[in-house]
Amino acid sequence: MPNWKLTLAYDGTGFHGWQVQPGHLTIQGELAAAIERVTGESVLPQGSGRTDAGVHALAQVASFELAAPIPPSNLHRALNRALPSSIRVLSAEHAQPDFHARHSVLAKTYEYRIFRGEICPPWLARYVYALNWPLEVEKMQLAAALVTGEHDFTSFAAADPDLSTRQSGPAAPPNNVRTIYSSSWTEEESLLIYTVRGNGFLHHMVRNLIGTFIDAGREHIAPEDVQTILERRSRPAAGPTAPARGLFLYSVEY
Amino acid sequence: MPNWKLTLAYDGTGFHGWQVQPGHLTIQGELAAAIERVTGESVLPQGSGRTDAGVHALAQVASFELAAPIPPSNLHRALNRALPSSIRVLSAEHAQPDFHARHSVLAKTYEYRIFRGEICPPWLARYVYALNWPLEVEKMQLAAALVTGEHDFTSFAAADPDLSTRQSGPAAPPNNVRTIYSSSWTEEESLLIYTVRGNGFLHHMVRNLIGTFIDAGREHIAPEDVQTILERRSRPAAGPTAPARGLFLYSVEY
Known part of the structure; x- marks a missing residue:
């Protein structure tokens, strides 16, 4: 067929x-x-x-x-x-007959959008996390850089064991180790946009990374703490799960 | 108070x-x-x-x-x-104590957005009328120009008599005569944007104008027919009511 x-x-x-x-x-x-x-x-x-x-x-x-x-x-x-x-x-x-949207994935890219202005226009509200706190973007950038490379992302996976690996593909090993190729923030007018590309993502992983980077931006943690959070392999070590509405699956590579 | x-x-x-x-x-x-x-x-x-x-x-x-x-x-x-x-x-x-949002209106501007691309992005769908038919924009422009000035807009008012004048302000006389100061189309990438500024608007007036201008753009009517439609003072003379989702109240002047 x-x-x-x-x-x-x-x-x-x-x-x-x-x-x-x-x-x-x-x-x-x-x-x-x-x-x-x-x-x-x-x-x-x-x-x-x-x-x-x-x-x-x-x-x-x-x-x-x-x-x-x-x-x-x-x-x-x-x-x-x-x-x-x-x-x-x-x-x-x-x-091709052997193409499978999930099994054939080589890499995926996600984008997360934070709105920094004072008043979020109603037509953007469904597509951004409107965050009016002061944020140290340089610290968020340092924190984001620390997740590039191969890491065990257990600390950033949904605690539900049934769900934690459900977003993985066979391109990634059957555990919580994933490789992140790039991870950085860019500023675009009133938007602060995080772009992350990797070989696979655990359930809630991007949203938990965002919550943790925001903790760094608010200076609740130091950017270097991301290293310790990764090593702990424990969900409570990381920051809160950022709202779904700011997250976009940006592209899938095969 | x-x-x-x-x-x-x-x-x-x-x-x-x-x-x-x-x-x-x-x-x-x-x-x-x-x-x-x-x-x-x-x-x-x-x-x-x-x-x-x-x-x-x-x-x-x-x-x-x-x-x-x-x-x-x-x-x-x-x-x-x-x-x-x-x-x-x-x-x-x-x-000021005598300011009233409706009674004090001097002019209002509305914008109507038509999406012309082949695939309307999901985040635009709520804010545009996606219209993939061929449209002669020059004819829509000619038709739009014909409604500037003072006219009886009965042909473009909702047929419901109870509703027909409900959008009027005291700046406009208590009938279906309104003055349109400007009425034109602009093209912006995949969008075709109609902007109309006037001293008052009847119920459904902008959406009925749009339906009629689209009729001109599809060459179902000639642009000059707008003149005749105005003179008829009869709702069935004009085109269909365009969908609400493309319409924005752009500004109100006092």
């Missing part, structure tokens, strides 16, 4: 995350329903990883097989007609 | 418009509740005019009197803490 690769953008605000859950609106569920409406086939599209409730995607990737032969541009247009405007198919293409 | 003037921005998506309605979430209702929570006083803030369900505001103005003496910056901050993030107070200031 022809294998498909879709690239999707979505506003996660109104959804209970990526993964189908009975009785809840989810991205995977809406996409499966749209595929069935368009092709008559019942498939469960596999994502590059789950995103939590409220987390957005600029380019999530999903794969699935379809029996029906259908030109990519037709599937693309038909899915966008069938989907709500909060989910858009950016591209639809045929993929 | 001290008179107050607030300037507000809001995302109208989740609201049943400006005006309080029992059992519905409205901007005026949320603002009244926030004022009461902050000051203990029960007042009904008066807006510069009603906005319909789904219509947004970059700078709506509201006025009300409060007995309690409270510094403007304190009221400003406290209201933003009490309001949902979809409504923001941009400024709070003392006003």
Whole structure:
């Protein structure tokens, strides 16, 4: 059966995350329903990883097989007609038979957006963490740099053991060790944007990193403490989980 | 009692418009509740005019009197803490005793945004009318220019007689005659933006103008037909009502 690769953008605000859950609106569920409406086939599209409730995607990737032969541009247009405007198919293409949106991941990039202005415009509120405290951005930058390289990120993983490794891909070893290729903050007008690229991410990992970097920016911890927090391998050692609404899955590399 | 003037921005998506309605979430209702929570006083803030369900505001103005003496910056901050993030107070200031947000209006400006790209990003979908048809922008421009000046806008007013004049202010005569000072389209990347400034607007007037200008852009009517449509003074003569989500109350002048 022809294998498909879709690239999707979505506003996660109104959804209970990526993964189908009975009785809840989810991205995977809406996409499966749209595929069935368009092709008559019942498939469960596999994502590059789950995103939590409220987390957005600029380019999530999903794969699935379809029996029906259908030109990519037709599937693309038909899915966008069938989907709500909060989910858009950016591209639809045929993929190699062994392509799998999750298993084939080489690297992923996430972005987290903090709004620093005094009054957050209503149209930004769903897509940023509005934080009006004084923040020492240089200290957040130092803290962010310390997580690059290969580390055991247990301290930054959701405490729920069932969930802690659920965002991992086979590109990462079957434990809490991940490799972060880049991790840094940039300032753009009223936004403070964190960009992190790595071979895999644990559940809540980016949001827990953000909470910890904010602790460094507020000078509740020293930037160097990130080193100790990593070594402790204990969730309570790190900072709080930052809100989902500032987080975007930015891109997935294969 | 001290008179107050607030300037507000809001995302109208989740609201049943400006005006309080029992059992519905409205901007005026949320603002009244926030004022009461902050000051203990029960007042009904008066807006510069009603906005319909789904219509947004970059700078709506509201006025009300409060007995309690409270510094403007304190009221400003406290209201933003009490309001949902979809409504923001941009400024709070003392006003002259005779200032009234609706009665004192000299001119208002509205903006309407059409998204012209092939795939509308999910974070824009609530704030634009995504329209992928070919449009002759020059013809829309010609049509838009024809409504400047003083005209009877009955053809562009909601057919409901009870509602047709509800957006008027005393700056405009008590009928369907309004003066439009400027009316034009601009192109900005994937957006086609209509800006209209006038002494008053009838209910649905901007959205009905947009529906008619789109008819001109699709060449279903000639731009010059706008003249005839105005002369007919009959709602069915004009085009359809464009969706609320593309409309922003841009500014109010006093």
